Amino acid sequence: SINQINDASALVNTLRSSISYSKTFEGEPQVNVTAALTHSQNTQTEQINMSLPNINANISRVYPFAPKVGTKKGIIDNINLQYNLSAENRIATTDSLFFKAEMFDSALFGARHTIPVNTNFKLLNYLSASIGGNYTEAWVFKTFEQRYDEELNNGTGGIVRDTVNGFQSYRTYNVGTSLGTTVYGTFNFGADKKIQKIRHVMRPSLSFGINPGFDQYYDEYVIPNDDPTAEDEVVTYSKFAGSLYGAPNELFSSAIGFDLSNTFEAKVRDRDTTATEAKTVTLLSNLQFRTSYDLAADSLKLSPMRVSGSIPIIKRLEFNFGGTLDPYALNNNNRRVDEWNIENGGSLFRLTGANVSMNYSFSSKDFQGDRRDADEITNETFQNGGRPDDLFGDVRTFRDDGAYATEERKDDNDLQKQTRYNFDIPWTLRFAYTMTYSNSIRQNEISSQSLSFSSNLELSPRWTVGVSSCYDFKQKGITRTQFRFERDLESWRMSFNYTPTGAFGTSWYFFIGIKSSVLSDIKYDKRRERDRNL
Template identity: 30%
Template sequence: MINGRKNSLKQLSLPILLVSLLLLTMNMHGNYSAATGFGISLTGFQDTTKPRTDTIPNKTDTIPAVRDSASIRSKDSAAIKSDTFDVKMSKDSLDAPVHYAASDSIVMDVPSKKVILYSKANVKYKDMDLTADSIEMDQQKNEVVATFRRDSAGNIIGRPKMIQADTKMDADLMRFNTKTQKGITQSTITAQGEMFVQGEKIKKISPTEYFAARGIITTCNLDTPHFAFRTPKMKMVSQKLAVTGPIHPEFEGVPVPIYLPFGFFPLSQGRHSGLLPPQFTASDQFGLGLEGLGYYKVLNDYFDVILRTNIYSYGGWAAFVTPSYRKRYRYNGSMNLAYQSTRILSNDAKQEFTTAQTFNISWSHTVDSRARPGQTFSANVNAGSSKYNQYVTNNPMRNVQNNLNSSITYSKTWGTRYNLTASANHNQNNNEPALINMNLPNVAFTVNTFYPFARKELIGESKWYEKLGVGLNTNVANQISIYEKDFSLSKLIDTMQWGAQHNIPIQLSLPSLGPLQVSPGISYQEKWYSRKFRRNWNKLTNRMDTSIQKGFYTARDLSFSLGLSTAIFGKFENFGPNSPITAIRHVIRPTFSISYKPDMAAKDYYTMQVDSTGKNFYRFSYYDGTIFGPFGEGQFGGISFGLDNNIEAKVRSKKDTTDGGIKKIRLIDGFGFNGGYNFLADSFKLSTISLYFRSTLFEKINITAGANLDPYKVNDRGYRINEYAWKGGRFSPGRITNGNIAVSTSFQSKPKDDKKAKEKEDQFNNNNLPPMTPEEQMEQMNYTQQHAAEFADFNIPWSLNISYSFSFSRNFKADYSGFETKTNSNMSLNGDFNLTPKWKMGMNTYYDFNTSAIQMFTMFISREMHCWQLSINVTPVGPIRTFNFTINPKSGILRDLKVNRTRYFYGQ
């Protein structure tokens, strides 16, 4: 008998299990931070319960295990025999890899096929990304459970968060089935576009459908929202809609006694058709009204349209049709067709109501430059009745807009030499009497300067004649001017005139003569006219009579010139070591040219008496009032001169330490004068002197100014006489006949948060939108005023913008009896400041010094309420005075859920 130790199955199972666990975990990292595939090691690659059968007995199998079939040649047979076996996947295998990680530990329970991740656990499966403090994965049940934990102070750590497709979800507990894509969560918050949905329990029954019990819907992104809609049950279709049972609103957790039998909330993103709710208004002139009632219709991916209407109890109404279209990388545009039937209480005791029918058409179109290289097309149309803007309600900026402008332009370029531009322009002055000017079509053809004698292949230095350049500029225009009250087809034809202008510049580039640049040139111009304009003094009526003669007329002009230019630099650096200024630099750029122009326009001028005294005469041209105007009469043989200056300084900067702390600033951007002297003229040899000045003081104050200086005296009626102003015993450089100056500046406080200010600036700079037209800017400004709280920047405690302009000119009186000086002066002011960190107040005003009155004044007060906004807009001065109070959510989905009170009245 052999005595040996008995080995039982229980004693052998422990080492076998340890070895198996070692083999399974040998490839894992110590910190468990790397993402690892889950499923292969636990399920095995094949079914090991059945032995593999070798089709070649007593032979060594050299086939790799990863092959399903292989071919080998037997030593005793030339036949090819296949070694095949089936690979069967386990029923509990996953159909995609699972990546998981944890910062603390990973526990793997092999018998129950569970993996538990602790601390900052993360699991990624298909499009699901789940993070939590702890996650348990059960492969047998295909279930994932995520939970949080609390620290010693009771704070939540690692609240489960899941992102799947377009759905984001936070919950206290998440239970998810990887096979059926179903799950249940507790105390859940999920984001659906701008909406936030909270539910005590939410059950997911499909990838896009959810049911919630005891839920709330809000647009406030706080865990405890400022406002919400509470419901006992709800169904959601992700990114589409949410339908609830009985629902009621609550504010700050306090229920509002307003109950609805059901609720419907759209969650879809992008464009979708629907009704546009109106706004209730009340006015002493218009009566009670509903404004903005309409419908938005999406026709296709490229086209949509908005239909709106305003209805008032006194019988007035307005309708608006606004289609818009867009195609990426091709074009985009919008149109607005508006019609107003106005009926307001009259200030005239003879009639009860004042009625008017007005219309307006606006169109904006832009073509992407990448659509057709070498071709561009743009349109900006704004036309309509002269009284239209006066009857637009609740828009003080538009009520004082008296000019309407339109432009449609098409251009095509051939290579780098030829360019064709066709345009149609419209200008309308709505002051009484309203004048309409239309230019259509205008055609411009340009040939850029080319060198006909230059060699195609340059070898050696160029000859002087090879630098001879020739160009061409041709403009053809058609103009119609008519008063609105006379608008008719016959009047249009009668006032229509056309004209053309051709210019052929010839230039020659000569080598520099040291610091001097020499530029000779020849210019030939020709103009075509469709009418002559003749003035005659009527001795019977003692007034000027005018007559028009239609036909085809031409005029020509020729000039020769030789120009010299250079630049002179000066610097002053003798400042003390403690002076904030280190250097001042002055650059002078004088220009001088000699030119000759024969008198080819003498036949186009005549002398006519202009008053009843018979002593005052004036030279007129037959082509005054034409599109391109007449050429100047008289021959010119003389000089033209000019002097341009700019001044810069280098200062020591305490903040900017780059370049040794030295910063360059501009003191004066430019100032100087231009003029000429004609040696061949029999009188008035010295031309008027053009003066200009421009500067940006302290990098804050922008100043531009200009004036014309006439060096000759005038008689008692204001007509020039051939005598210099400085003759006669007193020195005078001359008379300023017209001038202008504009000053603007803006100030604002330092941002409270520089990071937020930088992000806002970057967002604005990176917004690659096409430039807005003036009308679009006006509409955006109006929207900003109506929703001031939405645009109020509380990060800037205060800001102030000021601009002032002044201009004057001397013109003929209407009866030609002399001259009169007309001035125009106005100032605009706008700004805002924070009353408190959450209250902001602002204003915008326009003051006309000619009338000594404020033409427009508006002010607003806004309140930052996190997810809500409050704004109060008041216009106490203007054609239409308004008061508007609005409180509504910031979210675009619930913006029409607002409290609004608007009052306005029209001042005639």
């Protein structure tokens, strides 16, 4: 599929295909098994990644100490555990080696077992506490030994990396706990006031985690130093580095996390004087502060604080913002140093980055009050956190319009059966504004700023056309425009996407295939790359 979300990803053409099978074994506990074959191919880099196969199995949550009847109470009753298994045969190759014996030389095969154990309980009636841990065991059949060979590079020496085939395994674990509560505060102004009251909801939480170091899975080799007065260099490595699941942590780590979420709501007297109840209006949604303190670090223990929130402006339009505040100062080389920024003559925090976004969408249904109340229209853009990810969507966004025509518009289809042509032409229009500010190394600049729109129009019950474009304020020009055409062939779907402008010129993509997800691999698609002429 051609990704339509943003310019960076849209310029990467990737072919994907997969086939999967899943089975659920009912009972106590329930067992779920999924097996899949996946293929991903980048037409620009000619890189091919495959999983042949990828198997996942899990056993549903089990409460071994809970009573057979009644509710679970206390720390013991709520102890629960699961079991997850993931096994994969991963192949990474290129077009030139595809379907050749060499394709399997770099294949990585292994399995990973994970057992999470958790419990939760109330503390002093007002605090919600949880304790948990994870045990992981990884099995791999290919590892990589390293050694120093003085004879390499004409006697100057070099590192040799040997591939070792055979079963190897390692085991890791980690533990953590969290504590949280909810605090309510209300400011009353009187029932006769326009704003009768404001409610502030705070949800503070503390977390503590320990990740032990597993240096027993690490080895060393020595690089001799030509200077006899200097010490030889000792290099530490893990033979599991580069294996299917990577190497375990070598060093111990432990951190305390802090999170504070805030919501401000107001009770406002309705303009309708006949209304008996005041309406609730959200003033500030999910104003969140998040940071952590690394107990194991020797410096820069406090991580930058992340701040985010959302402000409703008008109906179905929200102003979303986020920023990163760093308490540490920068030296003359713009590197973070273990010194508070305020002690270095600056403010309490440095604003190292920020982002804002606003999304708004409406459709023909907004103007059909007799057929659907506008208050009932849900805006998926806002449900996704106000991010611009769904403005152009992925290919599913455009395909979903076909599903929308066959599923959500059942009432309209009933009308179409009564008439030869429906004069209603459903349409949607979406706008998104995004801006990113960068100041991590004193850039003090707006790194990106754009205004995008996307529109879909159903010319007939089975024909849909769409257009999307984006204006980049930093580059001062239109970065990308795309036209989309889709035909619903009942059991099949046909689409054609044409991009006349872009960083690499024009491109197009044609697709026809079965709509059913079970038979989604029965398809034909053809594309013209962006670096060629149409």
